[in-house]
Amino acid sequence: MAGKDLPVSPLAVPLPEVPAIAGVSLGVIEAGIRYKGRADLTMMVFAPGTTVAGVFTKSRCPGAPVDWCRAALKAGRARALVVNAGNANVFTGKAGRDAVAATAAAAAELVGCKPREVFLASTGVIGETLPHEKLTAALPALHAALTPERWPEAARGIMTTDTFPKAAVRTARIGDTTVTIAGIAKGSGMIAPDMATMLSFVATDAKIPAPALQALLAKGCAKSFNCITVDSDTSTSDSLVLFATGQAKHPRVPAEGGAMLKDFARALDALLLDLALQVARDGEGAQKLIEINVTGATTARSAHKVAMSIANSPLVKTAIAGEDANWGRIVMAVGKSGEPADRDLISIAVGGTWMAKDGGVVPGYDEAPVVAHMKGREVEITVDLGLGRGKARVWTCDLTHGYIDINGSYRS
Amino acid sequence: MAGKDLPVSPLAVPLPEVPAIAGVSLGVIEAGIRYKGRADLTMMVFAPGTTVAGVFTKSRCPGAPVDWCRAALKAGRARALVVNAGNANVFTGKAGRDAVAATAAAAAELVGCKPREVFLASTGVIGETLPHEKLTAALPALHAALTPERWPEAARGIMTTDTFPKAAVRTARIGDTTVTIAGIAKGSGMIAPDMATMLSFVATDAKIPAPALQALLAKGCAKSFNCITVDSDTSTSDSLVLFATGQAKHPRVPAEGGAMLKDFARALDALLLDLALQVARDGEGAQKLIEINVTGATTARSAHKVAMSIANSPLVKTAIAGEDANWGRIVMAVGKSGEPADRDLISIAVGGTWMAKDGGVVPGYDEAPVVAHMKGREVEITVDLGLGRGKARVWTCDLTHGYIDINGSYRS
CATH class of the missing domain: 3.10.20.340 (ArgJ beta chain, C-terminal domain)
Incomplete structure (x- = not known):
């Protein structure tokens, strides 16, 4: 696990340069949840009007954050994402649900949104109570320092047993407008995604209605994260969430998406496969x-x-x-x-x-x-x-x- | 694999003393199929009138010997068993089928029975042609030296990556008569039996009609070999075969078995579980x-x-x-x-x-x-x-x- 000084996978690929995505600011902080001397709490804030899509583990024992995200997804709107590494908040009963609610409430107050517009993910050890007061205590300083540039830190902040940070960028045309898609992922062991991977967060400046966004994400996931396995063990925390901030100035996309999103779908598929293959390349102990x-x-x-x-x-x-x-x-x-x-x-x-x-x-x-x-x-x-x-x-x-x-x- | 001087599993159990089973003579010989300096060919010969039951791998790509045994089982009669270690005769096409037919014919001639009364099993590397002329060349000397006592050699002769030989013995009452059941097994990796294990051969002096024998074996297997796994990989050669020589002098058992076989079923179940657990204890690399x-x-x-x-x-x-x-x-x-x-x-x-x-x-x-x-x-x-x-x-x-x-x- 991180902190054990594992050698970097010989299959590692360099972290690409990730440009700012209009409508996204992000950052990381050291909240001391489990790891010492490294950032373990990541936050993204999205512009008002951001739509969201997500696919999650099919595990019958998902973590409390997965339950939370599934419920939050129904409204199709997002303003923030909070991710902690080191503790998965899984099999933690009522304490787990309380931790999720408290974290969402604290983030919502800082951002000025509803708690249900806050998306959450946790990754790390299963079955230990998440000390969420450490999260909520660290959030104000984290929130105050968000910028549009900190994708590399975010890619590192969500790592657990990963030996290299994972990000990917693609551009696409919607009408005559170029939009950008950027994403990060983490995952190395307990990888046999069943509708999603460990954790992956993707953002675009495109303006796409939530139903169309969800359809694209589900389709892309089936050809990428659902086609990799490290050890046949499906995580309780698998989450792939896609945020569309709507800051790009392109013609209106109908709810059902359609032909207008053909090039966007191509770019999204390529980005998801890029991230999924990075996870396979970082499979625990992988040499090939x-x-x-x-x-x-x-x-x-x-x-x-x-x-x-x-x-x-x-x-x-x-x-x-x-x-x-x-x-x-x-x-x-x-x-x-x-x-x-x-x-x-x-x-x-x-x-x-x-x-x-x-x-x-x-x-x-x-x-x-x-x-x-x-x-x-x-x-x-x-x-x-x-x-x-x-x-x-x-x-x-x-x-x-x-x-x-x-x-x-x-x-x- | 055998010959690599693997350390004996710390979970090994001692080989029990296996008594002669009336109507069974057996032995081993070095046929030089793959291993050097060890017996790799095992033969058992059964008294006329011996009935037989078997369960085999559910693999969609079974070995040629499994196909042969399935067909031979239909008549419910057995006179001989020939097992080689080192080459599984799987994925060998027509050459595999020819090897099986030639081996059965050679054994049948020595024993004085029909080829279809000869049961066959092969274990070892998959996808390499079995040099069956080495088997048939070794069979006459092997057949000439069979005795009722050589169970320990047989338990060793069928080993591949096993680090210890596996055998088990039980007695049971049918009516007022005591009958004996003895069995050997091999298996260490590619163990996730799906109706059977790698290889296990069991013999009894009881006189039990083939349909009743088959029902008992299927039931016992479900609670033993089908409840162990080493690595989730189901073998193409899994075979569990039970021979009943009918030499014991107990009252006649009806075709459907029934209450008369209650104690026999208990003893058989215990013996199968004993052998299955020995396989799990010898799981490749097992420490616990x-x-x-x-x-x-x-x-x-x-x-x-x-x-x-x-x-x-x-x-x-x-x-x-x-x-x-x-x-x-x-x-x-x-x-x-x-x-x-x-x-x-x-x-x-x-x-x-x-x-x-x-x-x-x-x-x-x-x-x-x-x-x-x-x-x-x-x-x-x-x-x-x-x-x-x-x-x-x-x-x-x-x-x-x-x-x-x-x-x-x-x-x-």
């Missing part, structure tokens, strides 16, 4: 990023399940850590998925080289290009089931000693 | 055996799913490896199961000490007894969902550096 393509499945949904079964297999992931293109374990993972598959039609390629075709090893198979590919930082696996036209692509990372090191002593 | 009890679920099926979600969570298993009673991760695993759960009703105990009740930490919770329990070799977790009367019990092991060591370089 793995892309898994499944084709020839009976349906796209079936292809996704097969791909996820491969991506979540400890035996596939340890084989890749050992730079072993062990296709037998891939066959095993296809078989255990329970999805339609015919052993004798399956073909498997690694790094573009077909190792197995139609249920057996390729005659005269030359291992050399596969061995070379396995030594790289990015490993690509393709499985063709030979049954239909369903396809899917997911990403994961390898399973190494680093994962055991990090998670065998997380709380200590 | 973990028992997970789930109560208060809406149904038994739901309880089983929740228990397996906890047992398969890498974050729960690494926490236990680190001797950390991290109940937050248990809550996470309950939540991700997708089964009915109400966060605010969940209670969690470790080693009999309730840490969390009704959705939050127990007031005045004293960690001392839990910390002491976590340091032991056997860890017991109880989760009460507070919803209904469904309950389940499953077993797993912790996830340690040993698992990564073993599986990051299996084929090398």
Whole structure:
């Protein structure tokens, strides 16, 4: 976890330069919730009129902040976001609900809005009471120092076991106007998002009605955060929230969105995938990023399940850590998925080289290009089931000693 | 894998003394299939009239030997079993089917039976052609040296990554007659049996019609092998086969079994659970055996799913490896199961000490007894969902550096 001086993932990408987004000011502060000597409380304030969309964990045991956000989302309006790192405020009963209400009330008073216009997220240890009086005590100083420029600090402020901060920026055209989308994310372990990831916050200056914004976000999430896994463990705190401040001067977007948002949707999808892949690149202990393509499945949904079964297999992931293109374990993972598959039609390629075709090893198979590919930082696996036209692509990372090191002593 | 001189699991149990089972002779030989300097081919021959039952992997990509056994099982009769270690004969296409047919034919000729009365199993690397000519060449010498006493050698002969041989013995009464049941098993990784385990072979001198035998085996398997997991990866070769030689002199058992087999069923269930727990105790890299009890679920099926979600969570298993009673991760695993759960009703105990009740930490919770329990070799977790009367019990092991060591370089 942060503070343990984990080595930075070899798959890390540099933090991009994030421009100011009109209508957003943000900042961080050290509230001393759990970590010492680092900012752990992040705040964003949005211009009046900001619309909001969100997708959250499908866990049956979500954290109190997730419950709060789901309820707040109904009105489709947002004025502030408060995020703390180090304590997830999950499985904390009434104390958890009280903490959420107190934090929202304190932030609302500073911003001059309703508590229900404040969005909240917490990440860190589960099952310990959140000392929310530390949050509320730190909020006035935090609020007083917000500026439009502090995206890099925010990207760092929400980290837990992450080894590098994660942000992404895209621009898009709505009519003749250029709008900007910026986002940050955190996540490294307990990553098997089920409608969202650990935490990701995205803002744009576009003016988009909440229903259209929600539709775009759900669609983009399905192709990005829902296609990554680190360890098959779905977090209780997964939250992806998108804020649209409406400061850009473009023609009016109808509630249902439509053709006008085509380029915006493209840019949003690209940004969400960028952030999701950064999370996979920072998977706990990751040494290799793995892309898994499944084709020839009976349906796209079936292809996704097969791909996820491969991506979540400890035996596939340890084989890749050992730079072993062990296709037998891939066959095993296809078989255990329970999805339609015919052993004798399956073909498997690694790094573009077909190792197995139609249920057996390729005659005269030359291992050399596969061995070379396995030594790289990015490993690509393709499985063709030979049954239909369903396809899917997911990403994961390898399973190494680093994962055991990090998670065998997380709380200590 | 065997031959790598893995340290013996600290959870190992001694090999019991296995008596001769009337109507069974067995032995092992070094066929040089993959391993050097150890027996890798095991044979059992059964008296004429032996009935048989089996349960096999639900993998959609089973090995050729599994296909063979499923077909052979239809007649309900067995005269021989041939098992090789080192090569699973899975994903080997026509060559795999040819290997199976050739091996069965060679064994049948030696024994003087039909090929379909020969049962086969292979375990080891997936996706490599089985050099079955090495098997058939070794069979005559193996067959010539079979004796009723060689159960310990057979238990060792079927091992792959196992660090200790696994066997179990029970006796039961049918009428006034005592019958004996003996079994061996192998398995250490790729363990998430779905109707069976890796490999387990059980024999009894009882005379039980095949339909009754099959019903007993399926029932016993559901409470034993289907309640263990090491790494969530279901093998393509899982096979559990039970042979009844009919040599014991007890009253005739009807086809449907019934009350007469009550004590036999009890003994068989105990033997299967004994073997299954030995597999969990030998989980790759295991340092601790973990028992997970789930109560208060809406149904038994739901309880089983929740228990397996906890047992398969890498974050729960690494926490236990680190001797950390991290109940937050248990809550996470309950939540991700997708089964009915109400966060605010969940209670969690470790080693009999309730840490969390009704959705939050127990007031005045004293960690001392839990910390002491976590340091032991056997860890017991109880989760009460507070919803209904469904309950389940499953077993797993912790996830340690040993698992990564073993599986990051299996084929090398």
